[in-house]
Amino acid sequence: MTVRNLDAIFQPKSVAVIGASQREGSIGQMVWQRLIEGGFAGPLWAVNPRHAGEAAGFDGHPVVADAGDLPEAPSVALICTRPSSWPALVHRLGGMGTRAAIIVGEVRSEEDRADLRHALAAARPHLLRILGPGSLGALTPALNAQLGAAATVARKGGVAWVSQSNALTNAVLRWADARGLGFSHAVALGDEADIDVGDVLDYLASDPSTRAILLEVDSIRAARKFMSAARAAARNKPVLALRSGRNEPGDALYTAAFRRAGLVRVDTLDDLLDEIETLGVGRVAASDTATLITSDHGVATLARDAFTKAGDTLAQWSDETRAAVEAALPHAQAGNPLVLGDMAKPEHFGLALQTLASQRSSGTAFVVHAPTHSAPVNAVARTLIEHQRFAYRGMLACFFGGVDDATRDALHAHGIPVHTTPRRLARAFARLVDYRLGRQLLMQTPESLPAQGTAAIEAAQGIAHAALAAGRDMLEGDEAARLFAAFGLETVEEPAPPDTIVDVGVEFRDDDNFGPVFRFAAPSPDGFSPPLRVYSLPPLNPVLSRDIIEQSPYARRVAPEPALRALTELSQTVCEVREIVGLQLTLRVRPGGVVLAAPRIRLAEKRSRFAIMPYPRRLEETIDWHGERLTIRPIRPEDEDMHRAFVESMTPDDLRLRFFSAVRSFDHSQLARMTQIDYDREMALIASVAGEDGKPRTLGVARAVSDPDNETAEFAVAILSTLKGRGLGRLLMDRIIAYARSRGTHWLIGEALRENAPMIGLARAMGFTVTPTDDPGVVGFRMPLD
Template sequence: MTVRNLDALFRPQSVAVIGASQRPGSVGAMVWTRVLQGGFAGPLWPVNPKLETLDGYPVAADAGDLPDAPTVALLCTPPATWPGIVHRLGGLGTRAAIIVGEARSDADRRAVQDTLAAARPHLLRIVGPGSLGVISPALRAHLGAPSCTVPAGGVAWVSQSNALTNAVLGWAHARGLGFSHAVALGGEADVDAGDVLDYLASDPGTRAILLELDTVRAARKFMSAARAAARNKPVLALRTGRADPADALYTAAFRRAGMVRVDALDDLLDEIETLGVGRVAASDTATLITSDRGVATLACDAFDAAGDTLAHWPQPTIDALARALPHVAANNPLVLGDDARPEHFGAALQALAEHRASGTAFVVHASTHSAPAADVARVLIAHQRYAYRGLLACFFGGLDAATRDALHAQGIPVHTTPQRLARAFARLVDYRLGRELLMQTPEGSPAQLPAEIDAAQAEARAALAQGATQLSGAAAARFFGHFGLTVEEQQTDNEAIVDVAVELHDDDNFGPVFRFTTPSPDGIAAPMRVYGLPPFNPTLARDITANSPYARRVAPEPTLAALTALSQTVCEIKEVVGLTLTLRVLKDRTTLVAPIVRVAATRSRLAIMPYPRRFETTLDWHGMRVTVRPIRPEDEAAHRAFVGSMTRDDLRLRFFGSVGSFDHTQLARMTQIDYDREMALIATIANDDGMASTLGVVRAVADPDNETAEFALAIRSDLKGKRLGRLLMEKIIAYVRARGTHWLVGEVLRENAAMIALATSCGFTMTTTEDPGVIGFRMALDAPAQP
């Protein structure tokens, strides 16, 4: 399970505290007190067989005696009682339980398994055991034993550590900062980090997610959830244990998922300020505004250390500042002078407003007689609307609580040092760059013919049939030749720029993972090691090689093609469980040296699902050879042409409103999909120039629980009435049914008679929706297929 019933945890209607107590120091007393102090407004029921009332609330003797089913139950009782309590709660209709108590012994751990078994028939979700709780401040729901109550905010906190969660909540409380949700996962017997990321990805109250974890329990689910979340909002991750040999793998996984890794708790805490308060669209550059030259130098050093870049102003920006502030040198940093008054900060922001090349505005200020910090803060609030890319502030010596809160209320983050401000901004830039990597359109690369892939697989299977566990020498050369890779004799090549040691191993959690090791260019520093999670394409391969000191000394294309081909080898041939080889990189070509391929009958699943070639089909349609296949990132240009060929009315019917053109980001979302959750099948034909042209597309997007998938269909306007829509609908229905989804649903404008007729002819049942102008469709996929 993933997000099933997690809305009960984050939006509870009623709460029961099982084991609520008045005994000082007991878990039941701490949990009950915190729920009361939080001010939860819904029904609240204590359960304890030894009490009749508690703080004015009538007490039920047993969970089965509750007057109604609580949305969430907090379990503060011994482990042996958990299975029976959950069984009774599930029978009532409770949807979630938080187990606060720890499971320390073998008997306790058996109780956890029995509890999960009791919950499963009712789809009741379990947080914990050993969870500090789940907090949703907007609902005043403090469900657990946090150290303090916290106000509502825009950042969600998700952690595997109770101690760190308490520390973070206390730190934020002292600074008037809040959270959309805070979750201490505990033992993750059921609900884990991937589940919570899935929920928060579409939570409208969460603008950013801060994640602290040591391990990932289910890598594929986690990666899918993280990638979905990072497309929508910043996700920052802290993982302790840099000395852990697997730490570099986590770094690669986080980056592949579009998350930003932070190195210290302080950095994560700063992002509660930056992301929870601010509305900052991080640009590549910034403008620094201050009154003191020494402060400016200090701030510039901090920005340089963090990798930030001050904007180079074009002449119109310089001229505008010269007019607004004639007594100030129009340079970046903009030093207003020791006699600067508060209104000078406002004038600078206003003058920069029309000049977007100035980037994000940084105001770094130490209070002076002519410009007291509180007065400057009021000016920033009044002029905040002029900061196109957002405004971040740093006040040396701090601010009084009222002024700080006033800045927060206007979306202006406040940091205490330039170093913290600079690092916070650098992480925003990292997120933007990581998100762009998620949304990149890879360069097309020659796909291997199915016959070559089948031949390679046959060789791997033949080796296994003969009892072999690896391919080497001529067998390995022949195997890699099917993927366009060349193997050369193992000897020193004086023309080689670098020899890269390549290893593939089957990780217990992340599945097949590459490790690339290059020697130090100076022979003194440690070798450079980089991990990569397949599948790769040239864009992702470029990200792997980007930081290599050798990258600028060679033509990049041969190396990118080799890495992509190695990835394809692993993705297509599931018998490959390991590789060792040397990737010899020369100025204009890349070859393999001494490859050894380890093969086995089974291996772990890839953490990221690759392109599913098995769904490609070619058929005759109206005298043309049409290929129906899953969409690929390389299809963006063809998809732009496809959308451009549709009439305005067809676009309105498809997208439920007036649609103009689609930009790169929108098209990337259409063509770069997570095949583990979404499928888009396109019908294509080859043009005279050999390029593919898209005729139609049908999509199905499943919820994370694979309970329901929603479909959408679009056909090129000049091809309507030729039954291409029927062909694609039959394909997507068969696909969704095969993956075990229970329901296929969709919606269409009432005026779209053609789509209504097609859906009903395919076996959908019409349903009503909240919008009288929209008709819903629903098909039970568990039922036998219609003839």
Template sequence: MTVRNLDALFRPKSVAVIGASQRPGSVGAMVWKRLTEDAFTGPIWAVNPKYDTLDGHKAFGDVGDFPEPPTVAIVCTRPATWPSIIHRLGGHGTRAAIIVGETRGDEDRVHLKHALSAARPHLLRIVGPASLGVITPALHAHLGAPACTVKPGGVAWVSQSNALTNAVLGWAAARGLGFSHAVALGDEADVDAGDVLDYLASDAGTRAILLEVDTIHAARKFMSAARAAARNKPVLALRSGRGDPADGLYTAAFRRAGMVRVDSLDDLLDEIETLGVGRVATSSAATLITSDRGVAALACDAFHAAGDTLAPSSQQNAKAMSDALPRVTPGNPLLLGGDALPEHFGAALKVLADQHESGTAFVVHASTHRAPAEEVARVLIAHQRYAYRGLLACFFGGISLATRDALHQQGIPVHSTPQRLARAFARLVDYRLGRELLMQTPEGLPARVPQAIDAAQAQASAALKAGITELDGDAAAQLLAHYGLVALPAQRATEPAIVEVKIELRDDANFGPVFRFIAPSEDGIAPPLCVYGLPPLNPILARDIVSKSAYARYTDPEPVLAALTSVSQAVCDIREIVGLSLALRVMKDRVAVIEPHIRLSSTRSRFAIVPYPRRYEQTFDWHGQRLTVRPIRPEDEDAHRELIGAMTPDDLRLRFFGAVRGFDHSQLARMTQIDYDREMALIATVPHDDGSTHTLGVVRAVSDPDNETAEFATAVRSDQKGRGLGRLLMQRIIAYARERGTHWLVGEALRENAAMIGLAKACGFTVTSTDDPGVVGFRLALDEPEQ
């Protein structure tokens, strides 16, 4: 399960507390008090046979006595009661439960197992056990026992720790900060971090997600959900245990998902201020504005220590600033002078608005007699509209609560020191750069002849059939040679090497196959470089790994990138490879493999990130051409741009439900860089004479996280219409969805799109009306036998 029925947790309409009590100190009393104190607007019911009423609310003796099924039930009773309670709640129609109690022994764990079994037939979701609760402040829904009442805000908090959740909620409350949702996952017997990330990725009220995890369960689901969330909004992750041998793997997983890892709880708390109040940075640089030279020096030191970049200050900028503020010292930092007045800060923001290279505005101010902090704050609020690349403030000595709240209401984060402000900004920049890394188009995988891939797979299969599970020397070299990797006997490696990088593949119990790359330190004093990578790799991802090595500046990177990508492709293509070790000898302009060793097995764990699914490739004759239908790849971006450019304006309007002039890189990247675990786009291509390919059409299906329903869309070049290509692609996406176990395939089209409606009917879809009279819907049951 994933997001099924999670809306019941985050948008409850009615709540029941099983085991509600008035006994001081009891869990039932704490849960009941928190729910009633915050005045949840929907019906709330208490279940405890000892009471007729509880604080003016009717109490019931049994979970079957409710006048209607509660959306959510909070279970505060002992483990032995859980199975029967969950069974009756599920049968009554409740769709979610939060178990507050803990499992303390084998007997309790047996009760939990039976409770999960009782929930499954009803699709009832369980948070916990040992969960502090699920909080949605905007609905006054404190479902659990948090230590304080939580204000509404724009940041979601998700944690595996009850104690840390209570601490963070209390810290935020003391600073007037709030949350869109706060979730204490507990033991994650059912609902886990991946499920919650999946839900929050599309939650309109959540601008950013702060995640605290110790261990990731169900790595593939987590990675898929995290990548989807990070494409939409900042996701920051905190994991303790830097000394844990697996910690480097978590760092690689977070980065691969587009998340930003923070180093401390302080850093994560600062982001509640920055992300919950302000906008995400749209620039990688900033301009410091202050009145005092000493303050400017401290702020510059903090900025440089955080790895940030001061924006350049042009002569045009300096002149405009001098004209507006004759006593200013222009540049970056921008010094307004010790006698600056509050209005000078506003004038500086107004001038910077026209200087596009100035980046985000940092106002760092120590209160003076001529410019008290409260008055400067009021000027910032009045001029905030000019800082459209973002505005962050730091007031030495603090400000009043009323002033702080006023700044918050205008979307201006306030930090207590320049160091905290600079680090908070640096993490926003890290998110933006990480997201760009996800959206970059690879230079292209090394061309592999299908026959060579088939030959490599045949070699691995034949070895296993003969009882051979280890390939060394010539046998390993022969297999790798199919992927363009040249192996060199160690005794013949006479050419001076810049460095030898050790590459290992191991099958991690959680993340599946993972790479570890080890390079010696450059000076022999620093520790060796050791980084992890999750396959599949492409040249962009390989470059991100290589750039961490001090040796990167000594060699042409392209041969190294090609080699790392080729090793990854071999591992992805040949499912029999469960282990690998080799040394990559890096010379000035080429690389060679030394001492390769490959371990084979008939079974291997699943990849945390689904690699390119080559099994869906098909090539056949079609209207006198060799047509290939295959899954889309990131390097298809240029061909996809050409496909859209070859469609008439009217065809584009019918496909995208409005006038479309074209798509930028980020939009095309989203179309071509897909998560094969939950999305598929099949393209039809024909070869050009120059060896490039020409995309004639595309069909895609995006499934919901539960794989209940997938939504399809298709597009064909305008000059290829009427040749049956649309139907050919539709038949293949239907077969794909049916094979994947999806229950329904659905879609929509403008009512005037007669061609699409006719195609849908021909493929077996039922055509239905929608809420929009100009749009029709399509629906196909994939569980029914094919006609």
């Protein structure tokens, strides 16, 4: 399961507290008190047999003796009782229709663990979700829903906090409250017996009230689900992750996983807390560079040093920008930092913002202010608020010595984050830049490399099969060389020649958490710079391979293409030959190219699943179709140009019928979303033929996008208008239906404009039920796949 019924926790309609109490210091009392203090407006019931039926109830709310006595099923139940009661409670609540429970109590013994297993088994038939046990709770301040035993009532804000630690969650809630900051949601996961970090990420990825996600994790249990959810979330909004244990042996693997998913890893809790201010109050800056605005030379120097250390993100002004600032502010030192002078008044800060607004080269505005007689803090803050509309690329502020609560709250209300030192300001912005760069890495289109032919792949697979059939689990020497040769990789046995630039040790192994992973290691080139130690999760493409190469201290010594190709082909080898469970070799980089030295391959009948699903080559097929050879296969990231040509070949009316509105063109980010899909939860099958120039040309595409629970998948199909009526739509639909059924999806659904008679006819012919929708101009399609 993933997001199913999580809305009952994050958007509760009614709440019951099982084991509610008014005994000071008890868990039941703390949980009940937080709900009352939070002001939850929906139906609220207490369950406590000792106080059932009392006229006054608990704070005016009714108390019943047993969960079965509740007047209706609560959408979420908070369970504060001992573990032995959990199975029966969950069974009763699930039967009533309750969709989620938060277990606040902890598991402390083997008997408790057995009770938890029985509770999970009781929840499963009813699809009731369980948060915990040992969970501090889940908070949605916008609904006054303070569910749990948090140390304080949280304020409303724009960031979500997700943590595996109750203590850290309490500390963060207190810290934020003291600074007037809040959250869209805050959740402490507890033991993650059911709801885990991947589930919550999936939910928050599409939550409109959450602008950014702050994640504190110690370990990832379901790596494939986590990676899929994290990549989906990072495409939509910043996700920043904190994990302690930088010196642990496996920590570098978490760094690689976070980077691959598009998450920004932060080093300290302070860094994560600063982002509650930066992202919860403001918005993601629409620039990778910044201009500092201050009145004092000393402050300017401090701020410039902070930005240099954090990543050198100060903008390089154009001549036009410099001239505009000199004309508007003749007494200022025009440059970056922009120094307004000791006698600057509040209005000069406003004029600077107004002048820089039209200058794209100036980037995001950062006002760093130390109070002076001519520019007191409150007056400068008012000026920033009045001129906030000019900060098109974002604005952040730093006030030495801080501001009073009223001024801080006024700045927050207008979307202006406030930091106390230039260092915190610079580091917060550097992390936003990291997010933008990581998101670009997710969205980059890799250049196409020649795919290995089917015969070559089958030959390599045959070598592995033959070895296992003979009872051998290791390939070395000529056998290993022949297997790698099928993927275009050359193997040598001789010692490293004098012209070798570097020998990179490559290890491929099965990790307990993340499944198959690569590790690359190389010594320091000079004894002073750090050595190369990089983990990476396959599958790799040329973009991801280039990212690995650019982390190497040897990257500037040789043309990157041979190493890039070798890494990508190594990845293809382990993706296609599923019997490879481990390998060790040396990647020898020389001026003339890259070769493999001393490879050793370990084989087994089965291995773990990849954390990121590789390209599903098994779905490829080529058939005869109206006298042409038609290839049907899953879409690949490098298909972007071909897909652009396909979309541009569609008529305006075809585009309107497919996308339900007039569409002129698609930019890179839109096309990247169409071609760079997560094969674990989405499929796009394209049909193509060879064009007159010999290059493939897309004729049609059918998509199916599953919800995170795999309960339903929404389909869509598009065919070139010149080919309609030739059966291509049915051919693609047959395959997308079969694909969805093979994944265990229960329902295939879709929609079409009512005027789209060909699509409606095709859906009926395929066996879909056609139904009206809330929009009179749209019809819905539904097909059971069980």
